[in-house]
Amino acid sequence: MSALDQVLARIDADLDASLDRLFAMIRIPSISTDPAHKADCRRTAEWLAAELAAIGFDASVRDTPGHPMVVAHDPDGKGKPGPHALFYGHYDVQPVDPLALWHSDPFEPRLEKQPDGETWITGRGASDDKGALLTFVEACRAWKAVNGGLPINVSMLFEGEEESGSPSLRPFLEAHRDELSLDVALVCDTDMWDRETPAITMMLRGLVGEEVVITAASRDLHSGMFGNAARNPIHLLTAILAGLRDADGRVTLPGFYDGVKELAPEIRAQWERLPFDEAAFLADVGLSIPAGEAGRSVLEQVWTRPTCEVNGIVGGYIGEGFKTVIPSKASAKVSFRLVEGQDPETIRAAFRAHVRAMVPADCTVEFHQHGGSPALALPVDSPVLRKTLDALTREWGREAALAGTGGSIPIVGDFKRLLGMDSLLVGFARFDNRIHSPNEKYDLSSFHHGIRSWARILDALSK
Template sequence: MSTIDQVLAQIDSDLDNSLNRLFDFLKIKSISADPAYIDDCRNAANWLARELSEIGIESSVRDTTGQPMVVGHRKTGKPGPHVLFYGHYDVQPVDPLDLWDTDPFEPRIVTREDGSKIIVARGSADDKGQLMTFVEAARAYMAVQGDLPLDVTVFFEGEEESGSPSLEPFLEANKNELSCDLALVCDTGMWDENTPAISVMLRGLVGEEITIKAANRDLHSGHYGGSATNPNHIIAKIIADMRDDTGKITLDGFYDGVIDVPEDVMKMWDTLGFSTDVFLGDIGLSVPCGEQDRTPLEHIWTRPTAEVNGMWGGYLGAGSKTVIPAEAHAKFTFRLVGDQDPEKIVEAFRAHVRARIPEDCSVEFTSHGASPALRLDFNMPSLAKGKKALQDEWGTEAALIGMGGSIPVVGDFKRSLNMDTMLIGFGLEDDSIHSPNEKYNLKSFHKGIRSWARVLDELAQG
């Protein structure tokens, strides 16, 4: 048997023990957002450091201003890239508790009507179950070979579910220790339960809030209507002018840096069976909006957006009040793709707004952050190796997908450590992360372990 076949056999034979270890981990109430669980978070960090050290990845718990970090290293001296594996041991609060079928911190296996088995517990999918797929793959390698196939650094944080306030300072302070050739993250999902995926695009985000001020007080609409400027009308004009009749966003230079997806990737997406009718039908809609020459899948993964998240001004109580408000407000977010420059998007948006403010009115801007999009080079050798490893395990081509949202740590790795990230996860849409009765498919856990073993094997090849 080849080394990788021996490792895979070890994973299969040790699955029950792997589950027992995962269950021990899941029982720890590591809720980072609630100060009542600060000791539990440290217990989770200590548990991980102990498990890693026992299998030969020398690890320690590092204090921060918040929850501790766990850092471990296995230096093999072998050729190949030095990879950093990231995960988080903290979990979301369990409220509302009465919607859980059983205790969220008493993990259990449930057999569903179709015969499939799921692991039910808080953190089973986000991110303890995912994190442990890598740890168990490393354990199997150490049991078979006495070493890993390449140099590995492991980095687990305990504040991902509460905004990661300690992450960026920790990365900056430990830049030399944590800088590697490639980061691996298992906090994402598959396309479906039989199709693995690598997330290669994460959209950036710009958040802006405006306050428009007109008269020096609220006005009687009978006395002043038609003469005094209504700031609600100004906001309506600002919003209406942000798109043209084809759905394109009209901000000056907005599409600078937007990159089209390679044709072969687009063809692969055509095979995924994405249904616009199902996608919109699930939320009670049927007609796509946005750029009319693009599909909804492109809208989600590869195209930038401009959305109004909230708008208010004037009387909001019950019944009617005939008032012209003195001021009005709106919140906007822009999802960015490719090489769009967040600062230029902010400048373009603010110029768009200022151009529509009457000379006797004023506008105030509040920033809610600006971060660029991230993407992998489709021709990156490690991406091809990851695809091959996943196809070998799952028997189907891995989908290269985008993500509509953002994973902040990936941006931190790029900015602080100048390190690209390959996102390979085994979660599914119905895992109910952040919700009652969170689950992780036993198949995802088992084949996730096997997948990471194959990924490490492929990355170690010359």
């Protein structure tokens, strides 16, 4: 048997022990948003550090103004082939409310056999992120048990505030830049493509958020006495918002698409092979007609094309009954999801210029900034990506998907901007895992194959 085959056999033989460790971790109610569980968060960090130390890592609990970090390094890692990888996860969990909707104690994990033959690991944090985090730790445990060490140099960073906004993370990265600026970050907090198809998330969209407030008259006005003569800021605001897209769904801001690249033919071909039903995707939310840019597939729209969306509008009387008023103010919240090649501040400036150009001289406008981060994409020809893709395909027996995501993961941007590292996002969650909801679960097959997948990835990266 090869070294890898021996590791995979050890993982299979030790699955029950791996489950026992996951159950022990789930039993600690590490709810980061609740001050009553501050001690539980520290207890979880100390539990993790002790487990990592037991398999030969130099592991420590690092204090922050909030919940502690866990940092671990392999003392035997220097000089090994392949990249020095930083594995990231979080040990904190969401609150369990409403408790009455749980089928069992959220902090007393169970195995539940399902009619389709799958087994669920149930409990808060089973999927997000304790189960996912331990897939990597258990893979390292097996490598060290069989071969006395890992095939590449590995460090780990676990935080305890991801579910409460990660307020301590960025200052911690800045303070420990020299220690944590490694070759590549491995992030496990993502999903599979479907129940049988693993995925690498290689594209993350960026984000710009803006709140715009337009003021017309100095006070609300009677619409009979002032109608026509006085400017209505709701009319003005809705005209501005309507002008952000043309009839073909393209965003009209000057320069908005500058730097936006077309999808690589190789990726387009792979996406066309994925089992994705556009009609079902929309039908699931009660729709049937694709919006956005004409001629673009739904996957392109949600993964690789920039967006402009109005997330909320406020103005005038919205209570019960009817009030004939011309409001003094109207406001809207607008967000832009960005793709690689777009600069957040350039987009913000273009949006503000668009608004100001349409506001009459006797009205005023103010803007409130709500975040701004660039998109991130792992190069298609990245050796790390290619080796990981092959390892996942071998483990799951089907071609791993190169996926995008419409959302943004702030930690990945911080790794890039602060530490200069690209991130490889590989996770084994399924869309029905009920994360953040009652009855959270993690499939036993996800946990088992996840451990085996990381063992294969570590081996592949050493080649």
